[in-house]
Amino acid sequence: MRNLFLFSIFTIIYGSLFPFQFEYIDWATEGREVLFSTSLIDAKFSDLISNILLFAPFGYAGSFLISRNNKKNSFYYYLYIYGFILALTVQALQVYIPSRVPALYDAV
Numbered sequence: 001m002r003n004l005f006l007f008s009i010f011t012i013i014y015g016s017l018f019p020f021q022f023e024y025i026d027w028a029t030e031g032r033e034v035l036f037s038t039s040l041i042d043a044k045f046s047d048l049i050s051n052i053l054l055f056a057p058f059g060y061a062g063s064f065l066i067s068r069n070n071k072k073n074s075f076y077y078y079l080y081i082y083g084f085i086l087a088l089t090v091q092a093l094q095v096y097i098p099s100r101v102p103a104l105y106d107a108v
Contacts, residue, residue, distance in 0.1 A: 001068070005061035009086065012054055016090040016100075023098055031095045038103040051087075051106050058083055 025031050062079040087107040094102035 001061050001064045004057055005065060008055075008057035008061060012058065012086060013090065015054060017093055017097065019097070019099065021099070022093075022096040025096055027095070031092075034095050035091065035102050035104055038101070038105060040105040040108070043103070043105050047103075047106070055083060055087070058086075 025034070059079070062083075063076065066075045066079065084107060091102045091104060091107050094100040
């Protein structure tokens with residue numbers, strides 16, 4: 001199950017940052033504007049479903065690993081926080097890929 005967890009992290013990063021053609025964008029002037037220019041109202045249903053399906057193995061495998069090791073319920077909060085940080089980091093990096101459209105609602 002650990003392999004599924006690690007593979008899901010790899011898949012999220014690879015699938016979200018492909019084709020890895022980064023270009024410089026000034027974060028202070030243009031980057032923040034691009035990231036915060038979309039709202040949840042702009043979200044397409046298919047985009048929301050694809051994000052849920054992309055992160056489902058991460059949550060499933062992470063939950064299984066926590067329950068298998070008899071960890072406290074507080075570790076579920078850590079899993080949620082790490083998933084949110086991963087999603088937020090991927091969205092921030094998508095600002096630098098011209099073919100991608102970063103959306104803050106994807107992190108939510």
